Amino acid sequence: MGQYAAPLRDMQFVLHELLNVEAEVKQMPKHAELDADTINQVLEEAGKFCSEVLFPLNHSGDQEGCTYEGDGVVTTPKGFRQAYRQYVESGWPALACDPAYGGQGLPQFVNNALYEMLNSASQAWAMYPGLSHGAYECLHAHGTPELQQTYLPKLVSGVWTGTMCLTEAHCGTDLGILRTKAEPNGDGSYAITGTKIFISSGEHDLAENIVHLVLARLPDAPPGTKGITLFVVPKLLPDAAGEPGKRNAVKCGSIEHKMGIHANATCVINFDNAKGWLVGEPNKGLNAMFVMMNAARLGVGMQSLGLTEVAYQNALVYAKDRLQMRSLSGPKAPEKAADPIIVHPDVRRMLLTQKAYAEGARAFSYWAALQIDKELSHGDAAARAEAADLVALLTPILKAFLSDNAFEGTNLALQVYGGHGFIAEWGMEQYVRDARINMIYEGTNAIQSLDLLGRKVLGDMGAKLKMFGKLVTDFIDEEGVKPEMQEFINPLADIGDKVQKLTMEIGMKAMQNPDEVGAAAVPYLRTVGHLVFSYFWARMARIALDQQASGDDDPFYKAKLATARFYFAKLLPETASTIRAARAGAKTLMEIDAALF
Known part of the structure; x- marks a missing residue:
């Protein structure tokens, strides 16, 4: 159903023309030899796997879903095991992993691009290796040498997969009240007892073993988040040779029946004195788990980009083919019974919204992945810290x-299809269902908004925000005097100024009433999100203008410039309402008694 082609031209534009990654990696000793040709070759091969092997399984996998066979056994949809085997045999799990454990040592921004394509092809399938990579990163950062030698080569190769076990029935984001217990066994291991829910990829038939990273409490743990410890708990206990041995006392009790991502097993996992080993320091498990949680949050961004892209691709094809009514300005296909719906202004609005959000997300997320590479690998300590x-x-x-x-x-892609979008066989309604979970898991978007405004902005008196703001103002100072850039620089400067004033206003109000942060956080994040997109769209417009000025009449640059103009004219104005909502404060939310709802 439908189609998917990796957007290689735009991916290469972002990596090489916008971000100039080949020059950037020269400042990272372990990546300094990487060149553009190698990057492009990796992306091309990944694109083939995603479009030819993985994408054909997306619709059938959604229709079939995972099956709980009983006694802790879960099977994935037809074709998933074969696709995963091919993925492992081709070395994709090792792409950005440490060569010391069998990895290929490529930068995170290359892995990031791979995951965009995997998620476009099948988000539910991509979650199996995606969570495994997060488990690898956590153990790579915080595991003991013994744990690293046991688990990392298996996770890197992909023959074992990983999970993150946080949520319990009575607590989601509020991990400070979790109840899972960890009792010392006296031999360096711990007995883990409790039940976790909503565990993505928690049980399946793709790999020979599953490595659970589990948050639990030691007997003498202090209350709250300061009393959480992280453990690695394998499904099968490694034997003396490091191979899967006897079954651990951890078992899937059931799988969730969900709105979307049907082909990923979302499990209830029961631990009944299961053997586990400490990761990091006692009572500091949240610090260690944040490595995996932050990786997962970035991963959700890539899931979202992947779905936006594939839905747009299919809506565009449909809009060019579907005949419906005549153009308001006169027939555009007089030889046909009606015009294709792409001639209608509102259909174009929907398509351009998808295109602008996909291409803006690609620029932003690839840049963020490059920053992670700088943080990990740049030769200069100040650059790493920034x-x-x-x-x-x-x-x-x-x-x-x-x-x-x-x-x-x-949703807009579904709307382009009209009634056909509501029918499962066209595939659009699956993308809507799959996209909906991304706003919820790994910390709801309201939690992300509180994190941004409360911790990341007000928590350091705006220091980090000013750091990003300097990137924006430097670009404005450089380009603001150029007439051809005024249509992009003026609104960019305007939203930058408004974000600065809004931040100060909320900060002052929060000193008097902390609820002001909670009331403003969600519209504040959308406002800052538009600032970020405005910055990248202005930069992309600059490149397109330069190419046109040099005589390059490639339609790609014409489309890029047209999309930039659409973004600034039609999408950025949303900030007029988000700023007003953020400024409206907490009074109208909090003055009503709960009994009156």
Whole structure:
């Protein structure tokens, strides 16, 4: 059903023309030899796998879903095991992993591009290796040498997969009240007892073992989040040779029946004195798990970009083919019974909204991945620190803004199809259902908004926000005097100024009433999200103008410029309402008694 082609031309534009990654990696010793040809070759091969092997399984996988066979056994849809085997045999899980454990050592921005394509092809399938990579990163950062030697080579190769086990029935985001217990066994291991829910990829038949990273409480743990410890709990206990041995006391109790991502097993996982091993320090498990949680939040951004892109591609094909009515300005296809619906202004609005959000997300997310590479690998300590601050600031925006936009974009794609979009066989309604979870898991978008405004902006008196603001003002100072850039620079400068004033206003009000942060957070994040997109769209417009000025009449640059103009004219004005909503304050929300609802 439908079609998918990796958007290689735009991916290469972002990586090489916008971000100039080949020059950037020269400052990262371990990546310094990487060149554009190698990057492009990797992307092309990944695109083939995603379009030819994975995408054909997306609709059938959604229709079939995962099956709970009983006694903890879960099977994935037809074709999933074969696709995963091919994925592993081709070495894709190792792409951005440490060569010391069998990885290929490529930068995160290359892995990021891979995951965009995987998620366009099948988000539910892509979650299996995606969570495994997060488990790898967590153990790579916080595991003991013994744990790293046991688990990392298996996760890197993909023969074992990983999960993150946080949520319990009585607590989601509020991990401070979790109840899962960890008792010392006296031999360096711990007995883990409790039940976790909503565990994506928690049980399946794709890999020979599953490595659960589990948050639990030690017997003497202090209350709240300061008493959480992280453990690695394998489904099958590694034997002396590091191979899967006897079954651990961890089992899937059931799988959730969900609105979307049917082909990913979302599990209830029961731990009954299961053997686990400490990861990181006692009572500091949340710090260690944040490595995986932040990776997952960036991963949700890539899920959202992937869905936005594939839904747009199919809506565009449909709009060019579907005949319906005549153009208001006269027939555009007089030889046909009606004009294709792409001639109608509102259909174009829907398509351009999807295109602008997809291409803006690609620029932003690839740039963010490049910052992660700088944080991890840049040769200069100051550059590493600056990149780390930018990633911390922008992670909640990447998760929330992109997933909000993906839900809007997939809904618009469905709307382009009209009644056919509501029918399962066309595939659009699946993208809407799959996109909806991205706004919820890995911290709801309201939680991301509180994180942005409360912790990342007001928490350091705006220092990180000013760091990003300097990137914006430097670009404005450089381009603001050029007449051809006025249509982009003026609104960029305007939204930058408004964000600065809005931040100060909310900060002052929050000193008197902390509820002001909660009341303003969601519209504040959307406002800052538009600032980020405005910056990248202005930069992309600059490149397109330069190419045209040099005599390059490639339609790609014409389309890029037209989409930039659409973004500034039709999407950025949303900030007029988000700013007003953020400024409206907490009074109208909090003065009504709960009994009156």
